[in-house]
Amino acid sequence: MIRILLAEDQALVRGALAALLRLESDLAIVAEVARGDAVVPTALATHPDIALLDIEMPGGGGLAAARALHAQLPACRIIMVTTFGRSGYLRQAMEGGAVGFLLKDAPPSDLVAAIHRVHAGGKVVDPELAMTALSAGPNPLTDRERAVLAAALDGGSIAVIAARIALAEGTVRNHLSLAMHKLGAQNRMEAARRAEQQGWL
Template structure:
């Protein structure tokens, strides 16, 4: 029996995935969580063989949570689910050693098969997603530029970001300008869109 932890914040999707997986005789959903920060505590409690993790989780994103899970439970295999296969997210997932990456619109039998293959120690990666990630390349943004752009995307003003990061307003604006230039954007809104589409934020 393969013990599965499911991390998905959308209630209907989580219920549907759980029902689907429970139809499989060799799969047992032993825990369900709705937030990224709940993954490690739940995994330590139930010791799953495979954790299915949605990328877009509240509080802590799925890839960061998966990296933390890898640290505390290295024997637990990780399968990341996403609605969109953004190249930057795929690269990030691969960089933290995630074994499997699957888009949510894959057929149900493909998910069950991916869980079995992941549990067996195999990598399950969509070839087109990986090729796209390799073509897109690494994020051109520095850590600070990405942070400032992420804060801006959340609605923070330059003054608020400066206060949070202990920087001058001018420095924050310089980081924003750098992010706009490096993404080839027309303005900060365009830079946010480009960076989010690429999975760089």
């Protein structure tokens, strides 16, 4: 019996995924959580063999949860299950200890097969996504460039961004300008969107 922990913030989707997996006689859902920061405490209490983690959740998100879970319960194998095939997400997931990475637009049979494969010691990544990630290269942005781009996503003015991350407006302009140059963007919003699309924020 393969013990599974399921982390997904949308209750309907989480319940539906649990229902789907319970159809398999050799799978047992031992825990369901809605937040990233609930993953490790719950895993320590329930000892899952496999954790299925969404990425975009409250409480620090799935990538932080994966890193923490891998550090504290290395025997638990981690599969990310997410909406967005962002190469930065894939890279961060791998670096965080995940051995599987599935998109939610895969058919349900792919999820079941992935669980078995990972439980047998294997790894699962969509090959096309892996190729995309490899060609994208590593994240070229510094910590501060990422911070100003993330702050720029809401569309606020330079003054608003500067206030939010406690920097001078000129400093924000400089970071944004460098980031725009690295991403080949025409303005800060294009840059912020590209970085987000790549999973680099």
